[in-house]
Amino acid sequence: MNRRVSELGERGLIRRLREKFPSLHSIGDDCAVLPGIRCPVVTTDSFFEGTHFHRWWAPPQILGRRLLEAALSDIAAMGATAKWFFTALSVDPGIGVNWIEGFYQGLTEREDVILAGGETVRGERLGITLTVIGEGEDRDTILRRSSLHPGDNLWITGLLGRALDAPAKLEKAGGLSGKDLKPRSGFLSSAELEQLRAFLQPRAELELGIKLRKAGIRCAIDISDGLFSEASHLSLESSVDTVLEIDETLFFDSVKDNPLAASAAGEDYVLLFGAPVGLEFSSVGCSKIGRAETGNGEMTIFLDGERVSINAKGYDHLGVRK
Amino acid sequence: MNRRVSELGERGLIRRLREKFPSLHSIGDDCAVLPGIRCPVVTTDSFFEGTHFHRWWAPPQILGRRLLEAALSDIAAMGATAKWFFTALSVDPGIGVNWIEGFYQGLTEREDVILAGGETVRGERLGITLTVIGEGEDRDTILRRSSLHPGDNLWITGLLGRALDAPAKLEKAGGLSGKDLKPRSGFLSSAELEQLRAFLQPRAELELGIKLRKAGIRCAIDISDGLFSEASHLSLESSVDTVLEIDETLFFDSVKDNPLAASAAGEDYVLLFGAPVGLEFSSVGCSKIGRAETGNGEMTIFLDGERVSINAKGYDHLGVRK
Structure with missing residues (x-):
């Protein structure tokens, strides 16, 4: 029996x-009471249906987990440990209760991050705000955007x-369904399927963030x-100035022919970090x-050895060596 | 020049x-990094236009402050100190930028509670989720809902x-405007005006919550x-069972003739607490x-000495002494 939220009402839901x-509002008090936190790091992320995700993309459990990982990624980028999170759900009363429960199933899958409280309101549009509280080692070792030094190498994890044209590719597949995320109706190449599964199942680089911090890294995003x-x-x-040297090996197969657009597409939830020359991270999957x-904050981009300029209209190969 | 959010865009806003x-995203990193917290207490509250407030009610500064106080009230009820808060704004692009700025002005008026980070997304409906992080003394002295003991007196602060028929009364006044909150067009009695000003300007009982904790109180909401x-x-x-004895002196003048409905209306943001017999709080404004x-959790209500029963249809005077 799949009832709609409107049948249960806000309180019923x-x-x-x-x-x-049970961890949701579990203590019964107005606030969650947490154990002491030495160096709290806090992030807030909002996701609305239609803007940040679509229900037809994938099962609710996959979507819930995906939004949590996106929020956790901010904690990973600080080199901190994620510990608790809070939900503020805005729920369209026409949605099935099973969908909401699947969504929370996804949100609560991880055992290392605890759902410590929540808020539910009725809204025209489905949306959720996630506030995550993590813990850093101390203020001095937090990874920051402002700690890049001239001479540092830049790495990605x-x-x-994975997000380039993902919505269009998902539409081609009629969305992905089931736990193994298979195309619901249309056809996808295996490279496209690999990309979309990665797009729907990002994993916040929490462990790697902590490893980087322990290795002395201080700059990440x-x-x-x-x-x-x-x-x-x-x-x-x-x-400082940054020089990016991108080539096709840095990308998912299905977007290799469009590296500039892929570099602008976002939602990769991998880390970009700066490391002193001599430190090597290839063995842990970094490039x-x-x-x-x-310098004073400029960015230069080379694609396969050629300088590229980015402007509001898109990208130009400057073709220095043409 | 009052531009609309749609002209600035999300990033421009x-x-x-x-x-x-400046405290908003001020550190420039993915997360806010806070000082250590001994006993963190955390609450999340969402407020949407049309459900929880209307823009025509009052100037944006008053509304912003009102929502913050509502969220802080949860921290007050734990006997904790409010310290930081985070906003997740969902903004209708048709809204004037001046309105949003006034709203944030209200949200940031208090000097004791710091806006430590935020998120902004575009939405059809104006709404905001506030996550407040406070600090308690320790886990044992947190005020809890579960600490009421048989024999305790119940007090309100x-x-x-104040919320009874407040929207209708505000409509009669065309909303309240200016810093001194005067009726915009219609007429209100002075009792109604007093009620509406209190409704629009609640003050979270943070100081009193801490005082109660220090006085040994352990149960509040x-x-x-x-x-x-x-x-x-x-x-x-x-x-435990509770017996409420309500009479008209407990209410704002404009709702005294309707104490049962006023007791059900909510949004008072005062504290209800339990105290051992012998402790007196009249001198600090409590009743x-x-x-x-x-018992096992039943509530009995007496209104001016007569027992009243509450059911789904409303209230009945049982008229024991009729």
């Missing part, structure tokens, strides 16, 4: 979520481009808004993607 | 808010009923969903409103 997910945008943040916040130079 | 309210609902929570969570008895 809250009661049902509390029964199924995984392949880029997660790639949620695209490589160019995030590298540009590092440049500006650190007041060198550029370096920092003395 | 964020940039402008960051300029005006202020007058009740804030009255956000109405006295009956909150007293019922205390009864159930503490597994005794009942007591706890051995």
Whole structure:
């Protein structure tokens, strides 16, 4: 029996979520009371249906987990440990209660991050705000955008481009369904399927973030808004120039023919970090993607050895060596 | 020049808010990094236009402050100190930028609670989720719903009923405007005006919450969903019966003729707390409103000495002494 939220009402839904997910409002008080936190790091992310996700993309459990990982990625980028999170759900009353429960199932899958409280309101559009509280080692070792130094190499922790044309590709497949995420109706190449599964199942680089911190790294950011945008943040916040050298090996197979657009597409949730020359991270799945130079915050991009300029209209190969 | 959010775009709005309210995203990193917290208490509250507030009610600054106080009230009810808060704004692009700035002005008026980070997304409906992080003394002295003991007296920290028919009364006044909150067009009695000003300008009982904790009080809740609902929570969570004795002196003048409806109306943001017999709080503006008895969670209500029963259809005077 799949009832709609409108049949349960707001209070009925809250009661049902509390029964199924005891950590939600579990203490019964106005606030969650957490154990002491030495160095709290906190992030807030909102996701709305239609803007940040679509229900037809994938089963609710996959979507819930995906949004949590996106929020956790901010904690990973600080080199911190994620510990608790809070939900503020805005729920369209026409949605089936089973969908909401599947969504919370996804949100609560991880055992290392605890759903410590929540809020539920009725809204025309399905949406959720996630507030995550993590813990850093101490203020001095937090990874920051402003800690890039001239001479540092720039690295990324995984392949880029999973979001490029993902909505259109998902439409071609009629969305992915089941636990193994198979195309619901249409056809996808195996490269496209690999990309979409990665797009729907990002994993916040929490362990790697902590490893980097322990290795002495102090500058990182997660790639949620695209490589160019995030590298540009590092440049500006650190007041150094960055030089990016991108080539097709850095991307998912299905977007290799479009590396510039893939670098701008965002939602990769891998880390971009700066490391002193001599430190090597290839063995833990990272790729060198550029370096920092003395300067005042400019970014230069080379694609397969050719300089590229980015402007509001798109990209131009400057073709220095043409 | 009052531009609309749609002219600035999401990024333009964020940039402008960051300029005006430097604590917002101020550190430039993915997360806010806070000082260590001994006993963190955390609450999340969502407010949407049309459901929880209307723009025509009052100037944006008043509304922003009002929503913050509502969220802080949860922290007050724990006997904790409010310290930081985070905003997740969902903004209708048709709204004037000046309105948003006024709203944030209200949200950032308090100097004791710091806006430590935020998120902004585009939405059809104006709404905001506030996550507040406070600090308690330690886990043992947190005020809880489950700490009411048989024999305790029940107290409230202020007058009740400010929300009763407040939207209709505000409509009669065409909303309240200016810093001194005067009726915009219609007419209100002075009692109605007093009620509406209190409704629009609640003050979270943070100082009193801490005082109560220091005086040895261990059971409190804030009255956000109405006295009956909150007293019922205390009864159930503490597994004791409660007896409420309400009379007209407990209410704002404009709702005195309707004390039962006023007790159910909510949004009073005063505290309801339990205290051992012998402790007196009249001198700090509190009123005794009942007591706890051995039992298993039932609530009994007396209005001016007569027992009243509450059911789904409303209230009945049982008329024991008729």
